[in-house]
Amino acid sequence: MSTPHVLLGLLAGGSRHGYELKRAHDQRLPRARPLAFGQVYATLGRLERDGLVATAGQDRASGPDRTAYELTGEGRATLDRWLSAVEPPMPYVASTLFAKVVVALLVADVDRARSYLVAQRAAHTARLRELTAVKADPAATLSDVVAADFAIAHLDADLRWLHTTLGRVADWHREVHP
Amino acid sequence: MTQLQARGVVRAYGPTPALRGVTLDVAEGEIVAVTGPSGCGKSTLLHCLAGILRPDAGEVTWRGHRIDTWSEAARSRLRRTEFGVLFQFGQLVAELTAAENVALPLLLAGTGRREARTAALTWLERFGVADLADLRPGEMSGGQQQRCATARALVTEPWVLFADEPTGALDTLTGEQVLTQLVRLAREQRTAVVLVTHEPRIAAYADREIVLRDGLVDHTGLGLDVPLAGGAR
Amino acid sequence: MRPATLVRLALAGNRTDTARVVLTALSALLATLAGLAALTVLAIQKPAGDAWAESEQYRNELLREPGLRGGTAFALLMLAIPVLALAGQCARLGAPARDRRLAALRLAGATPGQVTRLAVLETGLASLLGTIAGLGVYLVGRELLHRPDERGRLALPTDVLPSTGALVAVVLGLPVLAAAATALMLRTVTTSPLGVSRKAVRERGPRPWAGLLIGLGLVSFVAVRPAMDRIDGNDVVRGWVLPLLVLAGGLAAMIGVVIGTGWISHTCGRLLHRHARGAAALLAAGRLMADPWAGSRTFAALLAAVIFGAGAAAQRAYFATQDELEREQNRLAGVDAGTNPFYLSTMDLVDAAVAVAVLIAAGGLLVALVEGIVARRRAYAALIATGVPRSTLSGSVAWQALAPAVPAILLALTIGLLLGRGLFGSVRVSAGGSSTVVCEATAALCDDPATRDQYTRIVQVAGAERVIPVPLEQLAWLGAGALAAVLVTVGVGLLFLRVSTAVDELRTA
Numbered sequence: 001m002s003t004p005h006v007l008l009g010l011l012a013g014g015s016r017h018g019y020e021l022k023r024a025h026d027q028r029l030p031r032a033r034p035l036a037f038g039q040v041y042a043t044l045g046r047l048e049r050d051g052l053v054a055t056a057g058q059d060r061a062s063g064p065d066r067t068a069y070e071l072t073g074e075g076r077a078t079l080d081r082w083l084s085a086v087e088p089p090m091p092y093v094a095s096t097l098f099a100k101v102v103v104a105l106l107v108a109d110v111d112r113a114r115s116y117l118v119a120q121r122a123a124h125t126a127r128l129r130e131l132t133a134v135k136a137d138p139a140a141t142l143s144d145v146v147a148a149d150f151a152i153a154h155l156d157a158d159l160r161w162l163h164t165t166l167g168r169v170a171d172w173h174r175e176v177h178p
Numbered sequence: 179m180t181q182l183q184a185r186g187v188v189r190a191y192g193p194t195p196a197l198r199g200v201t202l203d204v205a206e207g208e209i210v211a212v213t214g215p216s217g218c219g220k221s222t223l224l225h226c227l228a229g230i231l232r233p234d235a236g237e238v239t240w241r242g243h244r245i246d247t248w249s250e251a252a253r254s255r256l257r258r259t260e261f262g263v264l265f266q267f268g269q270l271v272a273e274l275t276a277a278e279n280v281a282l283p284l285l286l287a288g289t290g291r292r293e294a295r296t297a298a299l300t301w302l303e304r305f306g307v308a309d310l311a312d313l314r315p316g317e318m319s320g321g322q323q324q325r326c327a328t329a330r331a332l333v334t335e336p337w338v339l340f341a342d343e344p345t346g347a348l349d350t351l352t353g354e355q356v357l358t359q360l361v362r363l364a365r366e367q368r369t370a371v372v373l374v375t376h377e378p379r380i381a382a383y384a385d386r387e388i389v390l391r392d393g394l395v396d397h398t399g400l401g402l403d404v405p406l407a408g409g410a411r
Numbered sequence: 412m413r414p415a416t417l418v419r420l421a422l423a424g425n426r427t428d429t430a431r432v433v434l435t436a437l438s439a440l441l442a443t444l445a446g447l448a449a450l451t452v453l454a455i456q457k458p459a460g461d462a463w464a465e466s467e468q469y470r471n472e473l474l475r476e477p478g479l480r481g482g483t484a485f486a487l488l489m490l491a492i493p494v495l496a497l498a499g500q501c502a503r504l505g506a507p508a509r510d511r512r513l514a515a516l517r518l519a520g521a522t523p524g525q526v527t528r529l530a531v532l533e534t535g536l537a538s539l540l541g542t543i544a545g546l547g548v549y550l551v552g553r554e555l556l557h558r559p560d561e562r563g564r565l566a567l568p569t570d571v572l573p574s575t576g577a578l579v580a581v582v583l584g585l586p587v588l589a590a591a592a593t594a595l596m597l598r599t600v601t602t603s604p605l606g607v608s609r610k611a612v613r614e615r616g617p618r619p620w621a622g623l624l625i626g627l628g629l630v631s632f633v634a635v636r637p638a639m640d641r642i643d644g645n646d647v648v649r650g651w652v653l654p655l656l657v658l659a660g661g662l663a664a665m666i667g668v669v670i671g672t673g674w675i676s677h678t679c680g681r682l683l684h685r686h687a688r689g690a691a692a693l694l695a696a697g698r699l700m701a702d703p704w705a706g707s708r709t710f711a712a713l714l715a716a717v718i719f720g721a722g723a724a725a726q727r728a729y730f731a732t733q734d735e736l737e738r739e740q741n742r743l744a745g746v747d748a749g750t751n752p753f754y755l756s757t758m759d760l761v762d763a764a765v766a767v768a769v770l771i772a773a774g775g776l777l778v779a780l781v782e783g784i785v786a787r788r789r790a791y792a793a794l795i796a797t798g799v800p801r802s803t804l805s806g807s808v809a810w811q812a813l814a815p816a817v818p819a820i821l822l823a824l825t826i827g828l829l830l831g832r833g834l835f836g837s838v839r840v841s842a843g844g845s846s847t848v849v850c851e852a853t854a855a856l857c858d859d860p861a862t863r864d865q866y867t868r869i870v871q872v873a874g875a876e877r878v879i880p881v882p883l884e885q886l887a888w889l890g891a892g893a894l895a896a897v898l899v900t901v902g903v904g905l906l907f908l909r910v911s912t913a914v915d916e917l918r919t920a
Contacts, residue, residue, distance in 0.1 A: 125378065125382070125387070128378060128379065128382045129382045131382075132379070132382040132383055135358075136358055136361055136362065136383060138362060152379055152382075155379075156377075156378055156379045159378045160378075163378075225796075228796070230795075230796045250801075251800065254795070254798050254799075254800050254801075255798065255800075256798070257796070257797060257798030258797070258798030258799070258800075259798070261798065262797075263796050263797040263798070265793060265796075269790075269793040269794075269797065271694060271697065271790065271794070272701070272790065273694070273697030273698045273700070273701035273702075274693070274694070274697040278693060278697065282690055282693075282799070283797070283798070285689065285690040285693065286690045286798070286799060286800070286803065290688075291687075291688065314701075330797075331797070
């Protein structure tokens with residue numbers, strides 16, 4: 001998650017205070033991990049150091065959390081570059097899920113790997129169900145739906161992988177331990 | 179309250195067994211997904227539960243009455259009045275308009291033409307396709323057809339809706355829209371749904387999931403057949 | 412494509428394809444028989460002598476009189492019409508499945524030419540089998556039926572054989588014709604490898620232009636008699652132009668009735684749609700309006716036979732009235748005789764031919780009906796699954812067949828009757844006045860020229876006219892027969908409906 005870029009994006013509409021930025025972040029990215037205030041201020045500090053944001057409208061009297069920030073020209077250019085850059089599509093297979101099955105096969109037997117896969121599949125399914133319930137709720141906003149969709153699609157992909165790997169785990173074990 | 183029950187249902191096509199003793203309960207207003215790999219007997223189970231097929235052994239009961247022993251005419255009447263059936267595609271009558279297709283179950287139940295059309299239009303409206311009322315299926319897209327078919331399956335406000343891969347022929351977005359509407363309306367009028375699918379993300383709309391494997395309920399798979407945490411209610 | 416591959420792919424098909432091949436061969440066989448029978452009649456040598464010399468070796472005057480043989484051959488050829496209609500229906504059997512298979516071959520990379528060749532080969536080979544079998548049946552039949560009676564006369568012209576060229580032309584010509592027709596029908600498939608696409612355009616209902624054709628036919632029939640009187644003596648006109656006028660008029664009326672059935676179907680569908688209460692009628696109405704031409708195609712042969720039959724009934728009424736009138740006048744003159752019984756006995760043969768035609772047409776009807784049901788079996792199975800009772804589906808099939816059939820048959824009866832009556836010019840027959848010498852005494856006295864005059868007197872018989880009655884009874888029988896044919900085929904079709912709605916059909920999308 002590139003929190004600095006998200007904060008830059010949220011400042012693109014005009015200057016905001018730190019707590020406003022946190023609220024906007026949690027509202028626009030509903031299924032993301034909520035930002036801690038400390039993280040917001042730390043990130044803003046780094047951005048200010050790099051000259052990407054600047055304090056606007058000194059209101060120090062009301063305390064540090066009343067400081068408003070705005071984008072600098074450099075900050076706008078950085079945001080623009082980030083938006084234009086295409087994300088590399090999955091350059092490495094880097095997932096704890098995957099690593100855990102590999103290690104299970106290396107240090108233990110097929111059954112260990114299989115029981116892990118089954119348990120993980122149950123957990124994934126339960127999560128999928130939760131997110132689907134969020135989405136199917138008549139009161140859900142489109143932000144909720146789109147965020148849930150993102151997670152559901154990834155869970156669905158994981159589930160498919162878990163499913164096919166369950167079918168292949170015995171052969172895979174034979175390949176690892178010839 | 180359990181409404182529909184299958185007890186040890188066995189069914190074979192010639193020498194090929196499709197179901198080898200499936201037991202399953204469906205409660206009032208409950209949404210149950212039946213999943214499993216291709217050829218595991220999902221559709222056959224749905225056909226047996228809906229009284230379309232007769233099991234070779236075992237029994238199917240509806241509110242305590244064994245329906246698998248009923249005559250075809252009686253089961254047909256049951257399907258017409260208490261159940262709704264929805265398939266993947268191709269169930270609309272090609273020569274009738276959308277409104278006539280949706281009105282068909284009501285006409286069969288003896289409702290007058292005008293009244294049936296009014297009800298059909300209401301249901302088409304609920305699925306957002308009221309403007310297609312006078313088009314024939316050939317003049318609609320797959321998604322629009324499936325919305326009409328869903329409206330037809332729900333127009334009699336059935337107790338149970340049997341849906342066999344209802345989104346199988348649709349793209350992801352259209353499929354989800356149809357399914358969301360289906361689930362929402364089914365919950366509103368407390369219609370139970372037996373949803374056959376091979377896709378986890380479709381099954382996730384259900385309250386409960388039954389996994390079939392080789393004609394049997396696969397208890398080893400997920401420890402399923404129990405409500406999962408964070409159920410949809 | 413190598414020939415072996417071509418043949419293997421042409422033979423790859425399901426049960427419906429086999430049925431189509433068998434039925435195609437069967438109709439080719441029937442057409443061959445009709446054609447060969449006509450050719451045989453034409454092959455009878457005119458005996459030496461004047462124009463009226465009869466071929467004494469036959470029992471039947473239709474064969475003996477040289478002037479009648481042309482007509483007989485023509486009538487036999489006419490029998491080929493329902494047979495060809497049957498062949499057309501057979502070609503449609505399983506056509507959607509075959510079109511899909513051919514489209515799949517196109518998708519797999521076959522050229523349009525290869526696909527067309529495949530289908531043409533199937534039809535051509537099946538027809539060739541049929542025509543060869545037909546030739547066999549003909550050759551064996553003429554041996555078996557060659558039984559002269561005690562006076563050495565034959566029931567059928569089993570003593571002559573058409574020329575070899577004519578035989579070859581029939582046996583090879585029919586398959587070529589069938590293959591050409593197939594190639595023509597496959598135009599749409601060969602152009603699109605995606606097969607039958609969904610039909611989005613809603614056709615406007617047929618317009619009642621058919622009325623024009625019917626009117627044209629009737630006018631030409633009515634015009635024949637006055638024209639004949641007017642241009643007395645012109646042999647070219649009498650021998651060619653007028654018969655052609657009759658033929659064209661008859662064809663126009665027949666095509667008019669057949670096309671008109673499309674309009675009738677659509678109108679029936681519209682009326683049913685507006686007033687129907689039940690689901691069965693609504694389903695039937697939808698189908699009638701969606702494809703009104705199905706009725707035309709299905710009932711074409713039957714309606715042609717009914718028109719022919721009604722025309723024949725009108726002629727029979729004419730002959731019968733004339734016979735009755737002459738009999739009465741002769742009785743007044745003291746003689747017990749009617750007109751030449753030949754005409755009435757010929758009408759019996761015509762009626763028999765009409766009955767055979769109705770029977771063959773019923774066969775075509777059955778094939779068309781079953782094809783319609785089988786082609787829609789998945790839709791039917793889906794309806795059954797949703798709880799639509801079989802009786803509703805049966806009802807819709809029956810409505811769909813009978814709603815247009817009843818008015819169409821009535822129309823055909825009326826047109827046939829009008830054509831028949833038009834041809835004979837008037838609604839009356841008349842017999843001129845005459846006087847006869849009657850001798851009222853014993854034979855001995857009458858024979859003696861001396862005593863005869865005492866006993867003879869001259870009886871004057873006044874001229875008489877009589878209105879030809881409308882042969883209601885015969886028309887009713889004909890209509891009932893045609894309707895019965897429809898009903899029986901609907902009944903058999905419903906048996907297929909039972910098979911076609913098995914839930915297994917849901918599995919084979």
